[in-house]
Amino acid sequence: MNGQTQAPSTKHAPWKDRLIHAGQFVLPFLVIAAVWELIVRVGWVSATALPPPSAILQRAWELCTGEGLLWHHLGQSMVRLSIGYALAMGAGLVFGTILAMNRVLREMFSPVLSLLISVPTIAWVPVFLITLGLGDRTVIAAVFLGGFFAIAYNTIRGIEMVDVNRIRAAQTMGARGIRLFSAVLLPGSSVSVLTGLRLGIGYSWRALVGGEMLSAMVRWGIGKMIYQARFWNDVTVMFVGLMVIGLTGFLLDRLLIRWLERATIERWGMVTER
């Protein structure tokens, strides 16, 4: 007996459940693709303005195989995303914590934060182009800024909302300072912090694509791939790019953030399991 309760079992075998789940997920996409394909084939819309899904998939295949141009674009984007997002995570958590712990600083910076959080990250890019140049640094700065505010803001909220009796319990048992933070405040705020990380990676990813498009010295990147396709009037490549952006954003959330959630707040029962 180890006291761990099992998730309630359903009448289906687990693999069957998964298959049904996957089917439910894929079906709407298949329906949309089918309708789309149909209206292009019938000739209601011109195939040059809206390439049919079959053409997009074929183009995607071509870009993946051979020289593997798509992988190169995606790889460059991922490097910039990793650097920018890691910086946003570190700075956001530290800044958020400092503000949450210090009332004077919080009252001073909260209005600034509320104001800056509503500025779309892409609006900063022209400024970065001048101050940081036309290359990777500008893109990484955009990625950083995209994630930073969401992470910092949700870290503050999370720490403020930690159950006061848990803090009192820890203080009674002799925890204070950095120990109180690492043992109670940080895990206690994890639900909100994870929300920040999830929103943050979404914003970072969007900022990355915009930043790549606007930075002239950047040659590779999924955003650049779309932008460059403009010069050849290659709408199909643009759609390949859009598809990859959507899919990658989705996978980042599902693989990275869901994994973190399962390892922490779901394991601890701080949210109901999905």
Add this chain to the structure above:
Amino acid sequence: MKMNDQVIRIEGVSKTFGKGDREVVALNEVDLAFRDGEFAVLIGPSGCGKSTLLYLMAGFESPTTGQILLDGNEIRRPGPDRGFVFQDYALFPWKTVLGNVMFGLRRTGASHADAKRIAMDHIRMVHLQGFEHAYPHTLSGGMKQRVGIARALAYDPKVLLMDEPFGALDAQTRKLMQQEMVSIWEAARKTVVFVTHSVIEAVYLADRIVVMTARPGSVKGIVDVDVPRPRKYTEEHYLHIREAVLSLLEEEVAKSAEVQA
């Protein structure tokens, strides 16, 4: 009562919340002392400030006037010379049962091995062996509060402060926990200050029952319960004690009902 028997001395303590029109006097001039090793119960009508008094002893709040001494030293902040058991358990959901019980031991300087050994002893004491690696959310309310009690006792505080610890439990579990509380207290030999609004619980558990007045709270009377343990809930020769507590309380409950009406 000899002075050196007294672990906690509450001297002229008042507590006021809010300012101006919204000012609420929660406690008014409370003088009280708790003896070393006794099981004391604070009881009173709701809103009488019994939990506030316990919070002052814990150091979660500061008295507006007066002072509270623990072994002669003024209480200013929470610290490991006290253990606190919360009505809502306040366990750390990110730690296992063992991790929760080890927390205070580690913070007060025990090595990992010592902390684990002592924590396991306390987990056995509250009959949770086999659950040491479970996370709190997988436990029932009664089991959670067992963890709460083990956690508060493991690092060997001088006094155990309990704020309506069984208030959220169902009647059957509550009765069982009261019985186990007696054996835990007899084994641990700690000074316990226990807040409740149940007269039956108070009379079953306490050496002394401190009855408090309606707001602003002060000491209405103290009832000694010199009945040997194990006690029975229905034993006739101490039903008069229950009556004594009830009659003190009823006046105050009537008063607080008038205020609220």
